[in-house]
Amino acid sequence: AASTGPARRRLLSTPIFYANGPPHIGHLYSALLADALHRYRSLRGAGPGRLSTGTDEHGLKIQQAAAAAGTSPPELCERVSGLFRHALTRAAVSFTDFIRTSEPRHHRAVQHFWGRLQDGGALYKGTYEGWYCTPEECFLPESQLADSRDAQGRPCKVSLESGHQVHWTREDNYMFKLSTFREPLQQWLQDNPEAICPQPFQQCVLHWLEEELPDLSVSRERSRLPWGIPVPGDPTQTIYVWVDALVNYLSVLGYPETHGEWWPAAHHVVGKDILKFHAVYWPALLLAAGLAPPEKILVHSHWTVHGQKMSKSLGNVVDPMACIQQFTLDGFRYFLLRQGVPERDCDYYEEKVVKVVNSELADALGGLLNRSTALSINPTNTYPCFSESCFPKLLGDVVPRAGGRASAEDYELVASVASLPLQVTTAFEAFQIYKALERICFCVRQTNGFFQRHQPWKLNRDNPLEQLWLDTILHVTLECLRVFGTLLQPVVPHTADRLLSRLAVGPEERTLVGLTFLPRYHGQPCPFEGRSLGPSTGLLFQRLEKSPQHQAGTQKL
Numbered sequence: 001a002a003s004t005g006p007a008r009r010r011l012l013s014t015p016i017f018y019a020n021g022p023p024h025i026g027h028l029y030s031a032l033l034a035d036a037l038h039r040y041r042s043l044r045g046a047g048p049g050r051l052s053t054g055t056d057e058h059g060l061k062i063q064q065a066a067a068a069a070g071t072s073p074p075e076l077c078e079r080v081s082g083l084f085r086h087a088l089t090r091a092a093v094s095f096t097d098f099i100r101t102s103e104p105r106h107h108r109a110v111q112h113f114w115g116r117l118q119d120g121g122a123l124y125k126g127t128y129e130g131w132y133c134t135p136e137e138c139f140l141p142e143s144q145l146a147d148s149r150d151a152q153g154r155p156c157k158v159s160l161e162s163g164h165q166v167h168w169t170r171e172d173n174y175m176f177k178l179s180t181f182r183e184p185l186q187q188w189l190q191d192n193p194e195a196i197c198p199q200p201f202q203q204c205v206l207h208w209l210e211e212e213l214p215d216l217s218v219s220r221e222r223s224r225l226p227w228g229i230p231v232p233g234d235p236t237q238t239i240y241v242w243v244d245a246l247v248n249y250l251s252v253l254g255y256p257e258t259h260g261e262w263w264p265a266a267h268h269v270v271g272k273d274i275l276k277f278h279a280v281y282w283p284a285l286l287l288a289a290g291l292a293p294p295e296k297i298l299v300h301s302h303w304t305v306h307g308q309k310m311s312k313s314l315g316n317v318v319d320p321m322a323c324i325q326q327f328t329l330d331g332f333r334y335f336l337l338r339q340g341v342p343e344r345d346c347d348y349y350e351e352k353v354v355k356v357v358n359s360e361l362a363d364a365l366g367g368l369l370n371r372s373t374a375l376s377i378n379p380t381n382t383y384p385c386f387s388e389s390c391f392p393k394l395l396g397d398v399v400p401r402a403g404g405r406a407s408a409e410d411y412e413l414v415a416s417v418a419s420l421p422l423q424v425t426t427a428f429e430a431f432q433i434y435k436a437l438e439r440i441c442f443c444v445r446q447t448n449g450f451f452q453r454h455q456p457w458k459l460n461r462d463n464p465l466e467q468l469w470l471d472t473i474l475h476v477t478l479e480c481l482r483v484f485g486t487l488l489q490p491v492v493p494h495t496a497d498r499l500l501s502r503l504a505v506g507p508e509e510r511t512l513v514g515l516t517f518l519p520r521y522h523g524q525p526c527p528f529e530g531r532s533l534g535p536s537t538g539l540l541f542q543r544l545e546k547s548p549q550h551q552a553g554t555q556k557l
Contacts, residue, residue, distance in 0.1 A: 008046065010295075011266040012038045014053040015274060016099060016248050019080040020065040023087040024310060025303050025348060026271065028320040029336050033300060033433065034269040035093045036337055039490035040428045045513045050262070052252040053088060054099035055081040058228040059241035060134050060220075066227075073227045077102055087320055092329060092493055097252045101229075101244055109251040110244050111232045113289055117218075118232075122177050122288035128217040129170035133159050137241045139217060140166055161273075174219040174237060181284035182213045188283060188293055196279055197431045198343045201272065201299040205279045216281060218243050246282045249294070264292040272301050298431045300342040306349050318348060326350075327544055330492035331357040337491050338437045354544045361495065364444045365484065366540035368451065369499055372477040373533060377457055377470075383478055383504065383528040384471035386520035391472050393521060405469045409453065410476075413446045417480050418517050424487050425512075433491070440487055447480040475529070478503055479518045482528070486510055495541055504534045 014034045017027050031053060038051040057077040066076040081100055088095060099106060117123050130139040140159055148158040150165060157166050186209050189195055189202065196202035219237040222230065228238035249266055253259035264286075270278045275297075283293035302309070305316045323332045335353045338360070340346050375381065391406045394414075420443055427436035451473065459470040485499035489510065500510055505528070520526045 009048045012051045016054040016056040019055040019057045019077045022083050025318045031093045036490040043512045050096045052097040053095045056245040057102045063227045099248050106251040109255045110247045112256045113247050116289040126175040128173045131166040132169040133166045135164040173217045176216040176218045178216040196297045266294040267296040269298045301345045304347045330495045361541040362543040381533050383531045384474045386475040387468040387472045390469045501534045
């Protein structure tokens, strides 16, 4: 029921964020990708949708962070979870569920899931020893380690990928028979070649599955890790934090009772650093518990700052709340979704944010709206009429000459904007939101070119023929803006709302269902023609200023 029929259900999820420190822009990027997909799907009327997020609150790292802060794990989690909820709300992330792994509903789901693994014979008790990385909450094989020195200069081993120190650990734990799931996982990806997107990440997972897949330790001794969910029937063991955390995607759906209405129609948005947990361990655990793997795993890369990885030690962790304060909510949402390319790491620096947002939102889009709705050019403050004699329909590839005022470039603009909704849909469905915005941006530039080319401010309103052409230029421009505003709603909801309100587009006229463009060009009636425009609210988007610190830093450079 979850994955068939025209009104398909879909759960979009962010990772649940680890509650050992405040949010940074990497967390926000995950959430904004999921939010934009969720909002876009809603605009298309594609069926019931949910967006889940939350905080991962168990594990050794939380225990240690709480001790270092002189507080208890529950108090630390309460505070940090509140920071995440506030940040996501402030960023206009339209989540329908915020799950905390410390909640009773989650504990119940995890313990039931463990029972299914046990009943299916997927678990056994064994002694496990290996290099454990506390910050990453996992054991690492020798192949993923490097020799280094600790703060005291003593030899130690560190994770190749993160640089975090690892410690040799020997424990009696429950083990999960991951090795028996290599072929089922390969078959799953063979049957679903687009299950992991973008494609390079699917290839990466297939490569992992060609290597040895050792069994996975799925519990820790409770004497070492009291902060977690106990193993049912064995008070000496705590369920491994990643098993606990991954089950959140079922907890939000009411597992074990009501999840069947939604699962497996889940699309997980995750960072590439947690790909193995989501694309190898999680599907294997689900299969062992008698459930199907998720429909899609959408993977994105990281944000660097001035070319360097964000880290507390470098002091370059970017606070998303400060960014929203400085660049505005929509400005920062637009920047991350416009510049973020899931396949590769993207670089953040203030100058780039200011340049992109000013050029594309304030100048190109905002300037076009202000110029085409100014009382000096549109004194009646209405959606003007379109003249078919000024802009006759193109027959074949020949630009009509008799009486028409439109040029070949104008017909190219009409074709571009007419094809834009489908191109944007295709980009969203391929997890390429940046490409959708690239395409919208191109069409905004084209529309500005159209407006500039015909200089409507120079036309004489007292001449009936010139008035017809002036109205037609404005009608075409406002139609383009209406399409842009509609398509931009998932990315810059407040700016899009202001734009559409200025064009007097009603709430029920803002969906993508039956979105038309320039119907008068095709001889159809236009419901907006002659309608009074909405009230002017001044500039659509105020230009951003560089901060004084940044200007000083730039001068030094």
